[in-house]
Amino acid sequence: MTTTTKIAILGVGLIGGSLALCFKGKSGLHVIGYSPRTASAEKYVERGVVDEATTDLEEAVKDANYIFICSPVGMLEDTLFQLNALTLRRGCVITDVGSTKASVTACASKLNWNEVYFVGGHPMAGSERSGVEAASVLLFENAYYVLTPTNDCPESVIHELRQLLHHTRAHIIQMNAEEHDRVVGAISHLPHIVATALVNQVRQYNDSNELHLVLAAGGFRDITRIASSDPTVWRDILINNRQVMLDLLQDWQDKVEEWKDVLLREDGEWIEESFRLSGDFRNQMPERRKGAIHALYDVYMDIPDTPGVIGRIATQLGQEEINLSNLQIIESREDVPGVLRLSFREERNWERAQVCLRALGYEVYV
């Protein structure tokens, strides 16, 4: 007799939906989605992201082997309290995907569980998009997936959760929850504040001079993508991690002061050195670590704004049997050469496309 592993996903949005897609259809796994809203629960099933869905929390978690809490950070502790009041399966593992780990881990540790275990989790992959519509089975591929088990968590529980998470194709690592919040504060939360502040600064200039938005090009776009992230999700993350953020913002303010001094004394050497150091450090980041959404293999090319040119390029790649995943025209306006972005899922196709397009006389850059 084969046993079924029941996985309850509470909150089937970008992250919950992507996890559901990783588990659904895998032998022996059954995925149930939960939303307090009927329309959302119906949507999860219609889109084929879960095997079934319910608006009844008790039904969702009844007999579940695993419970993934995938709602915004501000809801995590409430959900733990609700789960703690229900009868859960013996050996059930509760985990979450919240972008902060200290508070949820501390909350779970204070509650009395009867042979039920909590292991904090955080996949280091995401997008500025949100909702189940943005979910992707490839989202976590090659990304890091952090677990923050407490010292009293049995090794067998962590082992089983890690086995299940292999379906995400992420690299699973373990660390202490407080250390997680400090590191992730610097590499994820601070950049979201900086990007949002920068966009809003420019938005205000643009109110009096619309040329700001007209001229905004690759540099502005690259550093500000995450300023389009979900407001509720980020409100919760930043308020939850506020102690860490206050320290990081103090350091940021010091950096801003330092830059002001450098400009006042026209210290070109300092600027060059600063770009050298940042470039060297950034170049150490693995290229294209994750496999989804905005981490495809991209090729860019300038294209004249003339009819048929895109069709010709796609046909030429097709003739060479180079599999194209997506193409997009960036910032093309009448009479202005556009930039065409060609995206490939596989590195091999990305490399072949560059060779093919260059051989056909196109100028391409990556």
Ligand SMILES: NC(=O)c1ccc[n+]([C@@H]2O[C@H](COP(=O)([O-])OP(=O)(O)OC[C@H]3O[C@@H](n4cnc5c(N)ncnc54)[C@H](O)[C@@H]3O)[C@@H](O)[C@H]2O)c1
């Ligand atoms: N967006 C990212 O890049 C990213 C990456 C890693 C982790 N996270 C974390 O994942 C979690 C979800 O973020 P997301 O980006 O998937 O957001 P999302 O808005 O796409 O999804 C959140 C889902 O939770 C649901 N929800 C809200 N309150 C709920 C409740 N009380 N019970 C059940 N469901 C509820 C919403 O309806 C929505 O479907 C957050 O804790 C976030 O910090 C986000």
Ligand SMILES: O=C(O)C(=O)C[C@]1(C(=O)O)C=C[C@@H](O)C=C1
């Ligand atoms: O790529 C993005 O858009 C993200 O915001 C992903 C990102 C990040 O900052 O890297 C955001 C929040 C997470 O908790 C983990 C990853």
